Amino acid sequence: MNLSTEAAPPGMRPDVQGTGPFATAGPQPIDKYMWLRDLRMASPSSYFRVLVNNTQDVLPYIYTPTVGKACQEYHSLGIQTRGLYLRIDQDKGKILQRLKAWPQKRVRTIVVTDGERILGLGDLGANGMGISEGKIELYTAAAGINPNVCLPVCLDVGTNNVKLREHPDYKGVRAARPPQKEYDEFVQEFMEAVRAWQPHTLIQFEDFGNTNAFRILDKYKDDYCCFNDDIQGTAAITLAALLAALRVTGKRLADQRILFLGAGEASAGIATLISYCMTRRDAIAPEAARQRCHLMDSKGLVVAGRTDLQHHKIPFAHADVPACATLIEAVRAIKPTVLIGASAVPNSFTQQVVEAMAQLNERPIIFPLSNPTSQAECTFEQAWKWTNGRVLFASGSPFDDIVDARGIAHHPPQANNAYIFPAVGHAAVLTKSKHVPEELFLVAAEQLAAMATHEELSRGHLFPLFSHIRDISASIMATCAHYIVAEGLGRNPGGWSQQDLEAGNGWRRAARAAMWSPPAVGSAPASMDGTPLSSMDILLPAPGAEKTPSPLMSGELW
Numbered sequence: 001m002n003l004s005t006e007a008a009p010p011g012m013r014p015d016v017q018g019t020g021p022f023a024t025a026g027p028q029p030i031d032k033y034m035w036l037r038d039l040r041m042a043s044p045s046s047y048f049r050v051l052v053n054n055t056q057d058v059l060p061y062i063y064t065p066t067v068g069k070a071c072q073e074y075h076s077l078g079i080q081t082r083g084l085y086l087r088i089d090q091d092k093g094k095i096l097q098r099l100k101a102w103p104q105k106r107v108r109t110i111v112v113t114d115g116e117r118i119l120g121l122g123d124l125g126a127n128g129m130g131i132s133e134g135k136i137e138l139y140t141a142a143a144g145i146n147p148n149v150c151l152p153v154c155l156d157v158g159t160n161n162v163k164l165r166e167h168p169d170y171k172g173v174r175a176a177r178p179p180q181k182e183y184d185e186f187v188q189e190f191m192e193a194v195r196a197w198q199p200h201t202l203i204q205f206e207d208f209g210n211t212n213a214f215r216i217l218d219k220y221k222d223d224y225c226c227f228n229d230d231i232q233g234t235a236a237i238t239l240a241a242l243l244a245a246l247r248v249t250g251k252r253l254a255d256q257r258i259l260f261l262g263a264g265e266a267s268a269g270i271a272t273l274i275s276y277c278m279t280r281r282d283a284i285a286p287e288a289a290r291q292r293c294h295l296m297d298s299k300g301l302v303v304a305g306r307t308d309l310q311h312h313k314i315p316f317a318h319a320d321v322p323a324c325a326t327l328i329e330a331v332r333a334i335k336p337t338v339l340i341g342a343s344a345v346p347n348s349f350t351q352q353v354v355e356a357m358a359q360l361n362e363r364p365i366i367f368p369l370s371n372p373t374s375q376a377e378c379t380f381e382q383a384w385k386w387t388n389g390r391v392l393f394a395s396g397s398p399f400d401d402i403v404d405a406r407g408i409a410h411h412p413p414q415a416n417n418a419y420i421f422p423a424v425g426h427a428a429v430l431t432k433s434k435h436v437p438e439e440l441f442l443v444a445a446e447q448l449a450a451m452a453t454h455e456e457l458s459r460g461h462l463f464p465l466f467s468h469i470r471d472i473s474a475s476i477m478a479t480c481a482h483y484i485v486a487e488g489l490g491r492n493p494g495g496w497s498q499q500d501l502e503a504g505n506g507w508r509r510a511a512r513a514a515m516w517s518p519p520a521v522g523s524a525p526a527s528m529d530g531t532p533l534s535s536m537d538i539l540l541p542a543p544g545a546e547k548t549p550s551p552l553m554s555g556e557l558w
């Protein structure tokens with residue numbers, strides 16, 4: 001549909017600074033983002049129908065890459081957030097009080113950021129709320145968590161982004177990030193307050209800077225139902241992509257040599273899970289498995305003897321490789337079968353690097369994972385061209401299809417943790433899991449890796465398309481929920497007996513039944529657990545808005 005010819009529905013912002021979806025110049029992605037936000041406020045049922053029925057089409061607008069731009073401009077977009085800000089200068093010592101005063105009385109899923117590392121865009125302070133909002137929408141769209149029980153949170157502890165915090169429109173705390181002790185006390189107060197307020201709530205840490213992310217995860221992972229999406233969710237999707245690629249090449253995981261550009265949350269998380277998987281699948285020793293993973297940071301290859309290494313890099317500091325300052329040197333020294341980018345350095349997978357990978361491997365596996373698109377290490381087109389179409393590719397943000405000389409379209413798979421976290425998180429919520437064990441990410445990855453059909457694999461699709469995400473999530477949820485209960489960490493989903501769960505596809509049916517869906521057009525807007533959708537202040541539609549036909553619902557999306 002052409003939004004530029006549509007009239008703005010009543011109650012909706014017609015435009016953003018004159019370039020909106022209804023302007024004659026045609027809508028920009030950020031306008032579509034704003035339009036969807038407005039639709040959510042005006043008519044939540046319509047919004048969730050759009051999201052659930054068109055997830056793949058809408059994904060680039062509510063999520064990467066557009067959410068990156070939205071976070072960069074959040075302070076000047078006139079956004080009214082539905083999330084909860086907790087400010088270190090005003091709410092310290094009063095977080096529980098704030099939570100108890102919040103209009104949602106039942107919350108089961110929280111995505112929380114402190115805004116320090118938003119995608120590959122750096123410290124965006126309070127603007128990071130946009131990422132918590134975007135991720136929480138995917139819990140509903142992809143895994144059917146009732147939106148009434150979802151809460152995006154931003155811990156506003158200040159920002160070291162001086163330009164942003166001095167901007168006249170910036171609404172966050174206008175101070176530098178605090179010292180670690182003060183920061184840790186604030187996070188601790190938040191964790192305890194959430195537990196006191198809502199004991200069975202899953203907490204997803206999102207886009208924290210890596211100096212805090214690893215420490216926070218280590219501190220809370222065994223005592224709280226929580227996980228870090230950038231470390232653990234990313235690990236699972238990347239392992240899934242790799243295992244699916246190996247279904248194409250027919251090679252063993254333990255025979256791979258994997259080189260990472262970037263040695264932060266994503267890379268360390270992926271390398272840890274891959275090596276763990278090697279020990280489980282191919283029965284090799286943990287040390288030998290880690291030897292197959294090589295990380296590069298901004299100072300060069302991570303090798304034994306370097307004295308400047310953060311804690312999370314040390315397991316991957318090997319003695320049997322030379323110090324390499326550049327990626328091409330490292331490719332020549334290590335001869336990787338797999339090249340993974342999680343550096344947020346655009347164009348770092350140069351023609352020389354990609355061609356070297358193509359010389360070393362019949363089917364080079366190349367995953368530029370950095371987000372948003374502007375930070376990707378290379379594009380699909382480049383990887384395709386420089387390997388003569390032999391690449392097995394997956395990227396963090398979406399790229400266009402390539403049509404080859406025979407007219408066959410090749411769709412670049414998206415290796416984004418959005419395939420994983422909604423289902424893993426919903427499984428933890430459904431079973432009231434005490435915590436989120438590391439093993440769950442392995443279970444989820446193996447499940448997803450097996451899903452693409454041989455026909456899909458032959459066209460480079462490592463996973464089924466995101467348009468099937470609810471089916472994908474149901475399978476992952478079922479396996480994860482089963483695992484949690486079998487390990488004694490949680491309980492059977494409410495209303496399901498052991499006998500029902502063990503019969504036929506019992507766990508899958510239970511997962512499916514737990515998925516909330518928006519009400520059909522014309523029916524009363526009620527949620528599956530009986531809570532009226534309109535009972536929550538944040539989701540209150542404008543009077544009569546439900547009757548307004550949405551142009552988004554009338555046919556093809558943009």
Ligand SMILES: NC(=O)C1=CN([C@@H]2O[C@H](COP(=O)(O)OP(=O)(O)OC[C@H]3O[C@@H](n4cnc5c(N)ncnc54)[C@H](O)[C@@H]3O)[C@@H](O)[C@H]2O)C=CC1
Nearest residue numbers: 119120210262263264265266297298343370371396416417
């Ligand atoms: N596809 C997906 O699902 C996900 C993608 N990501 C993306 O991965 C990127 C990195 O995220 P994190 O690991 O969490 O960040 P991080 O800040 O923890 O790590 C970044 C790493 O890149 C390294 N680096 C920076 N400049 C470099 C250079 N010139 N050469 C080599 N290494 C360099 C840094 O030293 C650091 O080790 C981001 O763009 C993020 O959006 C992160 C999580 C999930």
Ligand SMILES: CC(=O)C(=O)O
Nearest residue numbers: 119207230371416417
């Ligand atoms: C996808 C994601 O979590 C990130 O880029 O940070």
Ligand SMILES: [Mg+2]
Nearest residue numbers: 119206207230
């Ligand atoms: Mg993230």
